[in-house]
Amino acid sequence: MHSVEPVPLPHDCPSDVSLWRIDFAFDASLEDAAFAALSDDEHARAGKFLRHEDALRFASVRVALREQLAWHLGIAAHAVRFKLDANRRPHLADSNTLDFNVSHAGSHGLIAMSSKRRVGVDIEHRGESFDWHSITTLTLDASEAAWIDHLDIEAQRAAFYDAWVAKEALVKTTGVGIARGLQHLTVLPRDSAEVTLRNVIPDDMREITARWIAAPEAYAACVAWSTKTFTR
Structure with missing residues (x-):
């Protein structure tokens, strides 16, 4: 299964900004219990990827994002809901207390989060x-x-x-x-x-x-x- 680790940030980075690295396990299956928090739509999106590695990257980052947001919001990971803004940038559907952004390439992904400002990664x-x-x-x-x-x-x-x-x-x-x-x-x-x-x-x-x-x-x-x- 993928692993999630905090990434140290430069000393001049605002204290409200946090960064997490996901290391992918490409031998995992999308049927594993670790992906149970994904919504039906997210499972469907993962299933549309032609390559298993791409599906795992998307699903692993989305599960890790759900877990981090759920911890901050005090809710279950499967209860986190997303919406797209006018620029098709994802944000929380039920709260404006957290901003986040994700990226992935090769064997790693990143999640940036803040409770006070917009972030990008x-x-x-x-x-x-x-x-x-x-x-x-x-x-x-x-x-x-x-x-x-x-x-x-x-x-x-x-x-x-x-x-x-x-x-x-x-x-x-x-x-x-x-x-x-x-x-x-x-x-x-x-x-x-x-x-x-x-x-x-x-x-x-x-x-x-x-x-x-x-x-x-x-x-x-x-x-x-x-x-x-x-x-x-």
Whole structure:
């Protein structure tokens, strides 16, 4: 069965933000009792994946998310209900006390949560078999692509994935920027763990902060949060 572990966050991360890593067990079955908390709709969604690994990733992250939310809400995991907002970003159907975001890739998933602000998270696997060059125009600003071209091959790969996870975490925090694509943000070159938005900063990103975080070997990850807290 999958395991769930807390992930230490940078010291300057707000104390209300928490992060959890899920390590997948691909020999599990969707019929296992561990997945009993999933709704009928979630079971159906898992069943539509063509590959068993993809179904396990979705189901494992959703069960772990339900368990974390249920603990905070004081209810059973199967009782947690979700809705989609106007940007199709999931949120709790019966409460506005928690925000969350999830991501998964390869053998790992991440869950970010906060009781005070919006959060976003992304993890990507730097797989040797994936041609990251094929999506540079969808991911990088022209200045970033030009900067990467001057690096050696391994540094290019690392820089590309740093940019990818940072931009995904940023836009997932609001949900608004997704429609415009990732290339409207500029985060390279990287000079610290803090993500610095360069060039023009879009209005919806002016109150968002992000940090690259430690990830398993061959992975890149980033967490983002709103500096503005919820209005109750």
